[in-house]
Amino acid sequence: MSDVRIEAGPVSAWAPFASKVYRALWVAQLVSNLGTWMQTVGAQWLLVDQPHAALLVSLVQTATTLPVVLLVIPAGVLADLIDRRRLLIGAQSAMALIALLLAVTTAVGHTTPAVLLALLFAMGCGQALTMPTWQAIQPELVPREQIPAASALNGLSVNGARAIGPAIAGVLVSLAGPTFVFGFNAVSFIGIVVVLIWWRRPIRESALPLERPLAALQAGMRYVRSGPAIRRVLLRAVLFIIPASALWALLPIVARERLGLGSSGYGLMLGALGVGAVIGGLSFAALRRRLTATRMLTLSAVLFGVATMVSTLVQQLPLVLIALLIAGIGWPLAMSTLNSTMLLMFPAWVRARGMSVYTLVFMGGQAIGSLLWGSIAGAMGVVFALLLSAVLLAVCAVSTLWWPVNQDATGFDLTPTAFWPEPYVLCEPDPADGPVLILQSYTVPDELVDRFLTAMARVGRSRQRTGAMEWRVYRDVGVADRFVEAFVVRSWAEHMHQHQVRLTAQDQRNEQDMAQYTVGEPEISHLIAVEEPK
Numbered sequence: 402m403s404d405v406r407i408e409a410g411p412v413s414a415w416a417p418f419a420s421k422v423y424r425a426l427w428v429a430q431l432v433s434n435l436g437t438w439m440q441t442v443g444a445q446w447l448l449v450d451q452p453h454a455a456l457l458v459s460l461v462q463t464a465t466t467l468p469v470v471l472l473v474i475p476a477g478v479l480a481d482l483i484d485r486r487r488l489l490i491g492a493q494s495a496m497a498l499i500a501l502l503l504a505v506t507t508a509v510g511h512t513t514p515a516v517l518l519a520l521l522f523a524m525g526c527g528q529a530l531t532m533p534t535w536q537a538i539q540p541e542l543v544p545r546e547q548i549p550a551a552s553a554l555n556g557l558s559v560n561g562a563r564a565i566g567p568a569i570a571g572v573l574v575s576l577a578g579p580t581f582v583f584g585f586n587a588v589s590f591i592g593i594v595v596v597l598i599w600w601r602r603p604i605r606e607s608a609l610p611l612e613r614p615l616a617a618l619q620a621g622m623r624y625v626r627s628g629p630a631i632r633r634v635l636l637r638a639v640l641f642i643i644p645a646s647a648l649w650a651l652l653p654i655v656a657r658e659r660l661g662l663g664s665s666g667y668g669l670m671l672g673a674l675g676v677g678a679v680i681g682g683l684s685f686a687a688l689r690r691r692l693t694a695t696r697m698l699t700l701s702a703v704l705f706g707v708a709t710m711v712s713t714l715v716q717q718l719p720l721v722l723i724a725l726l727i728a729g730i731g732w733p734l735a736m737s738t739l740n741s742t743m744l745l746m747f748p749a750w751v752r753a754r755g756m757s758v759y760t761l762v763f764m765g766g767q768a769i770g771s772l773l774w775g776s777i778a779g780a781m782g783v784v785f786a787l788l789l790s791a792v793l794l795a796v797c798a799v800s801t802l803w804w805p806v807n808q809d810a811t812g813f814d815l816t817p818t819a820f821w822p823e824p825y826v827l828c829e830p831d832p833a834d835g836p837v838l839i840l841q842s843y844t845v846p847d848e849l850v851d852r853f854l855t856a857m858a859r860v861g862r863s864r865q866r867t868g869a870m871e872w873r874v875y876r877d878v879g880v881a882d883r884f885v886e887a888f889v890v891r892s893w894a895e896h897m898h899q900h901q902v903r904l905t906a907q908d909q910r911n912e913q914d915m916a917q918y919t920v921g922e923p924e925i926s927h928l929i930a931v932e933e934p935k
Contacts, residue, residue: 414686416543417551422600423542429592430535431558433493436582436589438566440500441465443579444517447507457514464518468525469532469764477533477757478617481750485534486602492534493593496527500587507580532760537753539744541602550686552741556733557682564675567668609901610832610894620868620895621754624747627865630807631746631755637698637806638739638762640797641705645735646770647790648709648728654783660718673722677729684730685737695805697738699798704731706794713787739763742806748815748905750898814906821900824927835892836870838928842877843884844920853918857886859911864888867903868895882920893929 418424441461448457480488503520506512543551570582612620625631652674656667688697708728712721740759747755778786845853854874861872869888877883890896 412546412550412686414550414553414683417547417554420543422596423551425596425599426542426593427554427558429596430555431562432592433589434559434562435566435569436500436586438562439570439573439582440503440586442567442570443574443582444521446574447512447517447579448514451514457518460518461521464521465525465528466764466768468522469529470761470768472526472529473533473757473760473764474618474754475614476530477537477754477760478614478621479530480534480537480753480757481621482612482614482617484602484604485538485753486597486600488534489531489538490594490597492527492530493590493597496524496531497587497590497594499524499527500583500590504580504583504587507578507583533753533757536740536744536756536760537749538602540749540752545745548744549689549737549741552744553682553685553733553737556685556737556740557679560675560678560682560729560733564672564679567671571668607902609897612895612898616891616895617754619891621751621758623868623870624751624866625755625758627862628746629862631743633804633807634739634742634746635759635762636804637801638759639766640800640804641698641702641735641739641794642763642766643770643773644790644793644797645702645705645709645732646767647774647787648705648712649767650771650774651778651783651787652712654778655712655721655787658783659713659716660721662718666718670722670725673725674729674732677726677731678733679729680726681730681733682737685734688734689738693806694738694742695801697734698806699801701731701735701738702794702798704728704734706791706798709787709794710791713784713791738806746813748817748903750817750902814910816906817902818904818906818909819901820904820909820912822925823900824925826927830893830929832894832897833892834929835890835895836930837890837893837896838930839888839890839896840926840928841886842924843886844882845884845918846882846920849918853884853915856911856915856918860886860915861888863908863911867908868899896927 418427444461448461451457499520503512503517506516506520539551539555540548573582573585625635652670653667656662656670660666662670688700692700705728708724708731711724712728715721715724743756743759744752774786774790777789843853857874861869861874864872865888868890870891872886872888875885875887877885890899
């Protein structure tokens with residue numbers, strides 16, 4: 402596949418705000434993001450005077466991110482099986498109650514370190530449910546061509562809150578104590594719940610039985626494995642996130658040991674990153690009209706790598722702040738590009754599962770990267786660690802020459818299209834019956850065999866994405882020009898999902914392309930495995 406632009410026509414950076422639901426949810430999410438960052442500051446403040454404060458403060462981040470790493474894949478499965486709007490309402494309501502409980506226990510003086518970390522872990526479980534579900538509903542809120550702009554605006558919400566939330570929290574904690582910011586965080590979830598209740602999401606009725614969780618998980622993983630373009634985006638995410646995580650992880654040490662700054666100076670450095678992220682988010686729409694996704698990722702790696710090197714080698718604070726501003730610009734360019742590219746590659750039935758894999762790679766990459774760079778800095782020094790990360794970011798930028806983003810996949814028409822004829826059956830199988838073997842016979846003239854097999858390879862990936870556990874094409878040595886396609890689906894119910902829910906217009910085009918190299922209509926057979934007599 403060649404690398405093309407994310408979209409053909411210009412779309413304003415603010416175009417998604419034309420959707421009333423998206424606009425209301427974005428504002429509510431911005432307030433919630435502020436509450437989350439303020440809560441983090443309040444939680445860390447509660448622990449600074451405790452014994453082993455350094456360890457406890459670091460555990461705040463672990464308590465909030467570990468549940469996401471552990472639960473985001475099951476959360477993605479759940480979000481594809483039940484109503485996403487109701488799931489979000491439940492998760493946001495639960496987090497509001499947990500935040501309220503934290504505020505109450507703090508007000509009465511019962512928030513021990515164990516209680517605090519336990520409540521933060523519970524809130525992290527709510528975040529795990531929210532993240533893939535929130536991303537999966539974006540194509541329901543804005544048109545497909547506005548997805549990159551929506552991803553940039555969502556990043557702007559997160560980074561804007563990161564830029565100003567800790568500063569606001571520092572003032573409020575000093576004036577009113579941690580209880581106030583915990584209470585504000587509890588209230589901040591209410592806006593999202595209200596907007597979600599107001600949103601009248603279309604209800605999609607289906608006569609098919611609900612997918613079983615384990616089968617749904619396996620179907621989602623098959624979709625990711627069967628998509629070379631999807632795997633390429635995940636690879637690009639790993640190549641950027643792991644080296645880029647060094648600056649985030651080691652910035653406090655740079656502030657203290659390299660620049661001799663206190664907490665206020667460190668806050669200023671974080672602010673520079675946050676301001677740069679806001680600038681990057683605002684400039685994303687203009688840049689994506691000029692750059693392909695691959696070139697956008699190259700630019701972000703170069704910006705972040707140069708900024709990391711300057712931050713390491715220079716000891717003048719103004720120059721370091723400029724470098725961090727540049728790093729902040731590079732971060733959302735990469736995140737918005739990766740996020741929007743992934744979103745555009747998944748049809749609705751598997752979107753939350755697919756985005757949960759991306760979220761796991763993103764969060765896991767940051768967690769593993771932070772641990773890795775901390776260990777390297779401890780053994781070799783912070784300067785060595787940061788310079789090594791800058792070199793790896795340069796490698797990341799250069800590697801786009803060999804491993805570009807296969808952006809053609811985002812131009813596929815993923816509109817659901819049930820174009821397969823209903824299978825002929827003498828008696829209706831039970832939904833749990835299976836595995837199901839589907840055989841299709843084709844007549845292919847000898848001079849068209851090579852083109853047929855090339856087209857059939859694309860059909861095979863389609864079969865695997867939509868449910869086939871095994872797929873292969875065979876040549877009949879007893880009949881001239883006869884080829885047989887065979888694929889296996891776990892159960893009759895899953896094959897019916899494949900028939901009625903999972904196929905898209907792109908799958909139909911793949912089959913039409915293959916059919917032009919065949920003669921006549923294919924012969925189709927459906928075989929269900931029978932149990933051997935005991």
